Structures are given as structure tokens and as C-alpha cells.
Amino acid sequence: MGNKYDELRFFQYKQKLKKERRFITCWQIFIFIMFFACWEISSRLKWIDPLIFSSPSRVANLFLEKTTDGSIWLHIQVTLLETVAGFIIGTIGGIVLAGVLWWFPKISKILDPYLVVLNAMPKVALGPIIIVALGPGYFSIIAMGVVIAIIITTIVVYSAFREVDENYVKVLRTFGASRYQIFKEAIFPASIPTMISTFKVNVGLAWVGVIVGEFLVSEKGLGYLIIYGFQVFDFTLVLFSLLLIAFFAGIMYQVVEKIEYKLIQNRSSR
Amino acid sequence: MTFLTVQHVSHQYFSSDNYTKALEDISFEVSEGQFLSLIGPSGCGKTTLLSIIAGLIHPTEGTVLLEENEIQKQKVQLGYMLQQDYLFPWKTIKENVLLGPHIQRKKDVSMEKQAEELLAEIGIGDTKNLYPNQLSGGMRQRASLARTLITDPKILLLDEPFSALDYQTKLKLENLVATILKTYEKTAILVTHDIEEAIAMSDTIIMLSASPGKIHKIFSVPEELQQMNPFEARQHAAFPSFFQNVWKEMDDLGQ
Incomplete structure (x- = not known):
């Protein structure tokens, strides 16, 4: 153990860290409050058009109203379910496809230009086709989320599979490993960090797909509320839905980050 | 011969x-x-x-x-040791050493015991439950040697x-x-x-x-x-x- 002065300096260092953390949190809270305060004030003083930009107090009133009559829960539930489903199917589907491409290198070479085109194409443009094909409802909305996430996941994860250091494969081959064993023991686990970073991207993409899907067809969900609010010119409803989306998207992102932390605790880079 | x-x-x-x-x-x-x-x-x-x-x-x-x-x-059975250790970072040292038997489906209790003995013999017996990134370069290359030797290679x-x-x-x-x-x-x-x-x-x-x-x-x-x-x-x-x-x-x- 160090002497008294070392202890003291360590204590001072911890104090400094704490102070810095408090400083950052204070600013974050300050910005949050300032944003809503400015919004409220400028709306009340008619600096901005209250009909278009509404105001926090109106949104809050709407929130109270919608939660007391319970009508909002259904919308939240529907959208969350669609987004989570789109996210999971898109991500897992992408990883499976990447595995198939890795397993059959010839197929991946053949499909390469098609993947490039599919990736470059704005997937939301497929919306009308998906809706006609799958019928207006949950399925086509989930499909929108999936379509947006799956191609980019396939491409990113497949290139991660290919970038795994050949020498890990060499080690396994000297033990006589089969192709499946090589995949299971080296290729897949070595690519986990990349897969997790696609999780994060896919959270955002699944939201885009689902909200756009709801714009196009649905009768429920937060995307539907936005488009409905827009049609009846109730921008309080639009902003209210937007804030809810921001809130839940943020939470999903946090959850994914927690999973990431859990999974890569043991593997700081070489 | x-x-x-x-x-x-x-x-x-x-x-x-x-x-x-x-x-x-x-x-x-x-x-x-x-x-x-x-x-x-x-x-x-x-x-x-x-x-x-x-x-x-x-x-x-x-x-x-x-x-x-x-x-x-x-x-x-050939044992191949590379320039770098190429221990799998997501496996513990013992799991790394047992990689060969694991691939060849020969991993059992006696193999595990053998792995521990081998690690002890080359002087890193107490690292068996650590991960490769917790070891120094020399210790990692020792673990890599153990991984090569455990399958009892002819060459x-x-x-x-x-x-x-x-x-x-x-x-x-x-x-x-x-x-x-x-x-x-x-x-x-x-x-x-x-x-x-x-x-x-x-x-x-x-x-x-x-x-x-x-x-x-x-x-x-x-x-x-x-x-x-x-x-x-x-x-x-x-x-x-x-x-x-x-x-x-x-x-x-x-x-």
C-alpha cells in the first residue's frame, strides 16, 4: 500500500472524476430543460406557429389524456412489437444469409452484383409491392423492417466472416477440423463484435421500416398516429408520437448496448 | 528408417x-x-x-x-506452431489447450487432467482459467505450445x-x-x-x-x-x- 500522500492524491483524483461527471450531467439536464422551455415560451409568445409546432404543455396534456383513457398503449404495443420482430428477423436472417454465402463461396461470387444493387436500392420504395403481396397488416409492416435491415446485415457480417484471420483457420485445420467446425470455432465467434455493431444499426433501420410501413397502411401504431395527426392537422399528436418513438428507440438502443457489454467483456482486442 | x-x-x-x-x-x-x-x-x-x-x-x-x-x-497428427500464438481470445487458456481434442471429439476428463498437467509442466499451470489477453507474450506462446503438444503429434x-x-x-x-x-x-x-x-x-x-x-x-x-x-x-x-x-x-x- 502507498503512503498517506499517495492515498490523498488518489482521493483527489476520484474527486476530480466525480466533479467532471457531475458537470456533464448538469449540462445534459440543462439542455433538456432549455429545449422544452424555449419551445414552450416561443409557442406561447407566438414566435413559432403553435398550430404547427404545438407546445410541450399541449403534448403533456395529450399524454395525460391518452394514458388515462388507455388508448395509447395499444399503439405503442403494436409499434414496439413490429419493430422488435423486424429487428430480430432482419438481424438473424442477415446473419444466416451471411453464413450461407460463407459456406458456398461460389454462390457469393455469383450473387455479388445483385447484393450490391439490392443494397443501393432504397428499400422503402418496395413498400407498395410488399403491401400488395402480403396484404395490409402486421406482416407487411414487419416485412418492411426486415427488408431494410437484412441486406446490409448480410453484407457487413459476410465481410466480417471473410476478414477473420486466416491463421485461426490454419490452427483448426492442423487439428483436422471440418468446415462446420471452422465456422463454429473461429469464424462465428471472431465476428461477434461486428454482429453486435450491426445490431445497433439495425435498431435504427427497423424503426425506419416500421414507421414507413405504418405510414402506408396501418390503422394502429405510432407511425399511424403521425400520419393521422398530419391528415387532420393535429400536430400535437404528431409531436407526441415522435417523442414516444424517440423514447422507445433510445431504450432499444440502450438494451442492445447492454447486451454488447455483456458479450464482449472477455475479449478486449489482441 | x-x-x-x-x-x-x-x-x-x-x-x-x-x-x-x-x-x-x-x-x-x-x-x-x-x-x-x-x-x-x-x-x-x-x-x-x-x-x-x-x-x-x-x-x-x-x-x-x-x-x-x-x-x-x-x-x-501434426503439431503446427505459428509465429504468433493465435490463441482464441474468447476461450480460456485451458479451453485453448483442449482445442485439438475438442475438434477431434476426444475431449474427456482424462484429457482435461492431461491439459492441466501439461500447463503445469511448462510453467503456466495457474493461468488455466484466464483469458489469453491476460497473459504476457511468452506465456501465451507457452500455452500455444501446450495446445500443439496435447494431441501427441508425431511431428x-x-x-x-x-x-x-x-x-x-x-x-x-x-x-x-x-x-x-x-x-x-x-x-x-x-x-x-x-x-x-x-x-x-x-x-x-x-x-x-x-x-x-x-x-x-x-x-x-x-x-x-x-x-x-x-x-x-x-x-x-x-x-x-x-x-x-x-x-x-x-x-x-x-x-
Whole structure:
């Protein structure tokens, strides 16, 4: 153990860290409050058009109203379910496809230009086709989320599979490993960090797909509320839905980050 | 009886607009328990040759025989040690050591016990539950040695396994590997660019010339140096003169 002065300096260092953390949190809270305060004030003083930009107090009133009559829960539930489903199917589907491409290198070479085109194409443009094909409802909305996430996941994860250091494969081959064993023991686990970073991207993409899907067809969900609010010119409803989306998207992102932390605790880079 | 025979091995690498001849007409023999080193300038195809012997690459011409059988047609146990340890970072040291048995579906309680004993024998017994990133470079290369030895390979192929280590660790590991090979009477082929290391460790040294890789000269290490462990050999009176000898050959190659 160090002497008294070392202890003291360590204590001072911890104090400094704490102070810095408090400083950052204070600013974050300050910005949050300032944003809503400015919004409220400028709306009340008619600096901005209250009909278009509404105001926090109106949104809050709407929130109270919608939660007391319970009508909002259904919308939240529907959208969350669609987004989570789109996210999971898109991500897992992408990883499976990447595995198939890795397993059959010839197929991946053949499909390469098609993947490039599919990736470059704005997937939301497929919306009308998906809706006609799958019928207006949950399925086509989930499909929108999936379509947006799956191609980019396939491409990113497949290139991660290919970038795994050949020498890990060499080690396994000297033990006589089969192709499946090589995949299971080296290729897949070595690519986990990349897969997790696609999780994060896919959270955002699944939201885009689902909200756009709801714009196009649905009768429920937060995307539907936005488009409905827009049609009846109730921008309080639009902003209210937007804030809810921001809130839940943020939470999903946090959850994914927690999973990431859990999974890569043991593997700081070489 | 010759243990390992390399017969007229040639190898070409192809690219879309070119090809390179990495090896040309390599032939040599290794007897059981012998320690052979392959040295030569960079680009002489040392690692390619080792991969061919390991059966990882099919040579464009020639054959490799282990105990009279073609190496690619049999499931021989070869131990391959790479320049870096290539321990799997997501597995513990013990899991890493047990990788071979795991792949070959021979992992059981007695294997696990054997792994622990082996780790203890090479001096890192208390790291078995740690992850590779918690170990120093030397300890990791020791773990990698244990991973190679646990499958009880008939022949050990060492691809510059000491070159990424600091000098002191390198000397210690050379000794460890030499002692272990002697105890278990293993045959080994070492690829290195370090002349001193080759002399200190091996019985025979094959020098390759570059582009294409050909056998330039075969040296027999003086008997008295062969008997000693690498560290002692480096101190022996016969060492410097033999070193000069090899060095001069190598230098001529560089011209």
C-alpha cells in the first residue's frame, strides 16, 4: 500500500472524476430543460406557429389524456412489437444469409452484383409491392423492417466472416477440423463484435421500416398516429408520437448496448 | 528408417496476371527424433514448404511421405506452431489447450487432467482459467505450445514461433521446447530466419535460396552442440566458428 500522500492524491483524483461527471450531467439536464422551455415560451409568445409546432404543455396534456383513457398503449404495443420482430428477423436472417454465402463461396461470387444493387436500392420504395403481396397488416409492416435491415446485415457480417484471420483457420485445420467446425470455432465467434455493431444499426433501420410501413397502411401504431395527426392537422399528436418513438428507440438502443457489454467483456482486442 | 521424406516438391502460386514459383525440386529426409531447421532469406518459401509438409497445401509437384505413406491421404497428427500464438481470445487458456481434442471429439476428463498437467509442466499451470489477453507474450506462446503438444503429434512444425518474443523470453522458450522435444522424443522442423536459433536448436540445417526456393546447402550441426540444450550451445566454443560458416553462406546468397 502507498503512503498517506499517495492515498490523498488518489482521493483527489476520484474527486476530480466525480466533479467532471457531475458537470456533464448538469449540462445534459440543462439542455433538456432549455429545449422544452424555449419551445414552450416561443409557442406561447407566438414566435413559432403553435398550430404547427404545438407546445410541450399541449403534448403533456395529450399524454395525460391518452394514458388515462388507455388508448395509447395499444399503439405503442403494436409499434414496439413490429419493430422488435423486424429487428430480430432482419438481424438473424442477415446473419444466416451471411453464413450461407460463407459456406458456398461460389454462390457469393455469383450473387455479388445483385447484393450490391439490392443494397443501393432504397428499400422503402418496395413498400407498395410488399403491401400488395402480403396484404395490409402486421406482416407487411414487419416485412418492411426486415427488408431494410437484412441486406446490409448480410453484407457487413459476410465481410466480417471473410476478414477473420486466416491463421485461426490454419490452427483448426492442423487439428483436422471440418468446415462446420471452422465456422463454429473461429469464424462465428471472431465476428461477434461486428454482429453486435450491426445490431445497433439495425435498431435504427427497423424503426425506419416500421414507421414507413405504418405510414402506408396501418390503422394502429405510432407511425399511424403521425400520419393521422398530419391528415387532420393535429400536430400535437404528431409531436407526441415522435417523442414516444424517440423514447422507445433510445431504450432499444440502450438494451442492445447492454447486451454488447455483456458479450464482449472477455475479449478486449489482441 | 526414414521418418519423413520430402520428394521433388515444387509449388507455384497463381494470380490472374502472373505466377510465382515458390519452391523448386525440394527433396530431403528427416529421421525420427531429429530436429531440422529451415533457414533462408525472406521469400524463399519456408512457410510454404512447412504448410506443404503439414498437408495444408497441395504442392503442384512432388510428394511428402510420413512413415512411407503420403501425408495428404492419411489423418496424421501434426503439431503446427505459428509465429504468433493465435490463441482464441474468447476461450480460456485451458479451453485453448483442449482445442485439438475438442475438434477431434476426444475431449474427456482424462484429457482435461492431461491439459492441466501439461500447463503445469511448462510453467503456466495457474493461468488455466484466464483469458489469453491476460497473459504476457511468452506465456501465451507457452500455452500455444501446450495446445500443439496435447494431441501427441508425431511431428512438430514450428513456424518462427519465437520471433515475436523479446530476447530473454525467446531463450527461455527455446530451452523449454528443446527439452520437451527431447523428453517426448519428438521429431521437429523449425522455420526461422535466425541463424543462431537454428544452430542452437537443431541437428541439421537446410538453407534455402530465394525465388524460386531451392535447397542451397545442408549443414550438419557439430555433434557436441547437438547434445546440449540451446542455451548451453550458444556458450560453447564450437558455436562461433560454425555460426561464421553458416553466416558466410547466407551472406553469399544475399548478393
